[in-house]
Amino acid sequence: MTDVAASRGFIPKLSTLSRFTFVDVVLWALRIGVIIVVIGGTIGTLIKARYGAAQWFDFLVFGVTIGSVYALVALGYTMVYGVLRLINFAHGDIMMTGAFSGYFVASSFAESGFLDTNPFLAMLGILAVAVTTSTVIAVLTERLAYRPFRRVRGLAPLICAIGVSFFLEQTFRGAFGSGVRAYPDPKWQKNTLDVFGFSVPLVEVLVVAAALISMLVLYVIVQRTRMGTAMRAVSEDSDTAAMMGIDVNKVVVFTFALGGAMAGIAGVCYAFVFKQVYFFMGFTPGIKAFGAAVLGGIGSVPGAMLGGLFLGIVESVGPALFLDGIGITAPYQLRDLIAFTLLIMVLIFRPYGIMGERMAKKRA
Template sequence: MFRTARQRITFSDIMVWVIGLSIAVVVVWGTISTLQSGKYSAESWFDLVIKGLALGGVYALIAMGYTLVYGILRMINFAHSEVFMSGPFTAVFLAQALNESGFLNRQPLLSILAIAVVSMLVSMTIAILVERVAYRPLRNAPRLVPLITAIGASFFLQYTFRGFYGSGFEAYPTIETLNGSWVFGGVQLFKTQAVVIISAFLMMFLLYAIVMWSKLGKAMRAVSEDKEAAALMGIDVDKIIVFTFALGGAAAGAGGVLYILQFPVVHFYMGFIPGLKAFTAAVLGGIGNVPGAFLGSMVLGLLESVGPNLFLDGLGIPTASQLKDAIAFIILVFILIFRPSGILGERLTKSKA
C-alpha cells in the first residue's frame, strides 16, 4: 500500500476513526461506572489479575510459534493451534498412566517434568511434520496458497486427533501437591497459578536467550532479515526453518502443559480459541518480535480476564464473562487497523510487508 506521501483523509478513514472512538468511549464509560458501583473488592481484582497473568503466560508460549514462523516465512502458521493442542493431549494420557501407577503423586515434580518434556517433543514433531508436508513444497507459491494449506493442515490435524482419541472430553488427573493456595493478607494465590506464571516466565526467558544469544538463534535472525543473503553467508536456510518450527512447537507444547494445569480438560477442538488468541497476542505485541509476543500475551491475558468485569459490567451487561473472547477479537481487529506493527514492532517496510 502506498503510504509514503501524506494522503487525503478518505471516507473510510473517518468511518474507522468513528468506530474506534465510539468503542473507546464505551470502554471508558463502562470502566468508570463499574468502579463507581464498587461491586468488586480489591481482592477480587487481584484474583482476576493473577488469572490474567497465568493465562498470558500460556498465550506467550503459544505466540512464540506464530511470531518466530512469521518472522522467517512471513506466513501465519494456522496449524499452530493444533500443534499446541497435541501438548495437552499427550500430557493427559501420560498423566493418566502415571496416575494409575501412583507415580504422579509420589514424585510430582519429576512426573510434571517428564510430562512436559514428552509433550514438548510430540508438539515439536508435529510442527516439523507440518512444515515438511504442507509448507516446504509451497515456499515460493503465491501468498494465499500456503495460508490455505495451513487451514487444511489445521483441520486435518484436528480431526486426526478426533479419530485417534474420540470426540469426548478427557479429564486431567489432579496433582495433590498443586492443590490449594497460599494466602497473603486477604488475597489468595493458587499454587497452580504460581507454578504456571513462574514457569512461563522462565520458559520465555530461555526462548529469548536461544533466539538472541545462541548461534542458531543468530542464524534464525539472519534468515528472517534476508533469506538469500543468509544463504550466501553459508546458513542452511531449510535447516533453520525446521529449527524455527521445532522451537515454536516445543514452546507451544510447554504452553499446552501449563494450559492444562489451569483448565484440566482436553478435547479435539480445544486448540482453536487459544491459538487464535495467541496469534492476537503476537500481533498485539508486534509480530516477529519475541519480547513483543510476551508483552502482548500478558496484556491480552489481563484484558481478557479483567476486561469483561471492568468494561462491560458497569454497562449493565449480564454475564459479561461470556464476551471475553469477543473482547479479544475486537482487540485483534483494532490493533490490525490502527497499529498493525503492534506495541513493540517496528514499522514493516514495504519489502517485508
C-alpha cells in the first residue's frame, strides 16, 4: 500500500525510475503541462492587470457561493457512499425536487407580497417545504429503489441510481413541463453588504451563511449524537455494527434523510442565486458536487465541504487567472474543463482525495 502511494506521489523513488512506463510519462507530461499553464497563465494575467482587487474579490465571492452549494450537495454523496458504498447518482435530482417545490411556495409568497414584507419567515417557509420534499423523496428512493439492491454485488445498484435520476427528471418534466421557470427576485435580496470594503450582494451572503450553518449542524450530528456515532460505525463496518446492536436500516434511512435535507437547502440556495428552475437543473451541479466529494475524499464529511468550496473557487477564479494570461479568448467557456481537469489532477496526485488519506488509514 505505502509503496504504491509513494510511487504515485510527487517525487518517485530512484529505484522506480527504471520502471517508468509510457503511462507514467504521459501522466507526468500532463502534470507538468497543467502546472506550466497555471503558473504561466497566472503570471500573464497579473502582468496584464486587467482585473482590479474588486473584481478578484467578486470572483472569489461567486466561487465561495457556488462552492458552498456544491459542498451541501457533495455531503449527500459522501455520506451515502460512506454508509452504503453506493454512488447515489440521483442526488443532484433530489436537489432539483427541493428547488422545484420551493419555487411554488416562493412564487406564491412573492405574489402575495409576503416575501417582501416578511423575508425571514418567508425564507424559512420556502426552506421548510423544500427540505421536506427532498427529504421525503430521498428516503423513498432509498426504501423503494436502493434497499432491494442492498446485498447485490456489481454494478446493479449504480445502474439503479442512474435510473432513479432519469425517473425523477422525467417525472418533474411530465408534471411541470420542460420550460425554465424564474424564482422571484425580492428587492431586499438585491441589497449589498459591505465586506472588507467591497460590496457583496446580500443573497450571496445568505447562501454562504445558510450553507455554513447547515454544515456545522450536520457535523455536530455526525460527531456528537448517538445516531451520528451509529452512522460512523456502519460506515466503518456495517456487519460488525449490526452485531453490536445497531439497526443498520435505521441508520441508512437517517443518512438518506440527512443528505436529502442538505440537498433541499442547497436547491433553494442555488435557485435564489441563479433564479431559475427546470427539470434538468440538478444534473450539472450533481456531477460537479460528486466531483467535489471525490476531490475531498469520498466518504469524508469535512472532505466534501472542503472539496465543494475548493471546486467552486477554482471554477470561478480559474478561467480569469489561468487562461486569460495565456491569451485564450472567452475563457469562461472552458470553466467546466478547469473543474474536471482539477478533478483529474487531484486523482493523479492524491488518488484518495484531499482528506481521503487520513480516513483510509483509519479504516485500514
